[in-house]
Amino acid sequence: MIRFASENDLEAILAIYNDAILNTTAVYTYHAKTLEERQLWFRKKCEEGYPLWVYEHEGNVVGYATYGSFRSSPAYKYTIEHSVYVHKEFRKHGFGKALLETIIEDANAKGYATLVAGIDAANTKSIHLHEKLGFHSAGIIHKAGYKFSQWLDLAFYELQLNGPQNPTEG
Secondary structure (H helix, E strand, C coil): CEEECCHHHHHHHHHHHHHHHHHCCCCCCCCCCCHHHHHHHHHHHHHHCCCEEEEEECCEEEEEEEEEECCCCHHHCCEEEEEEEECHHHCCCCHHHHHHHHHHHHHHHCCCCEEEEEEECCCHHHHHHHHHCCCEEEEEEEEEEEECCEEEEEEEEEEECCCCCCCCCC
16 A cells, blocks of 8 residues: 555654665665654655655555655756665565656646656666656766765656646746
């Protein structure tokens, strides 16, 4: 079941995110986050009006998804960047796909024009999932990060959404 996250989900979200930080190149960060940092992140998401969903399976949070501003300048207001993370023991069960489909549906309903994904270029499973859902390559930034004693290339993927009925510059 996919539902909106609550503060009670933050420990599970933190565990999933910290595993990605410490054991993968999905996040270009070196150090695990604290619960306090995730609480501030959650509050900021709420204040800015960005959704945060969890996938609950058999009473456990097995994944989460969110999106937010792509860039802070006002002209980017119709472009968002998303994040989807699934617990390492629950990958390959369709939870990530379902979360990403939820993001796409919500972003379309809210009138966004472009959905961006920043994916480690070596993460072929994530790239394949995004392509399966209609994303197209928007380019690669080579040596965008350095982690685990290696250079990391960041691939950008984009999905064109319906966009707003009447876009404005205000």
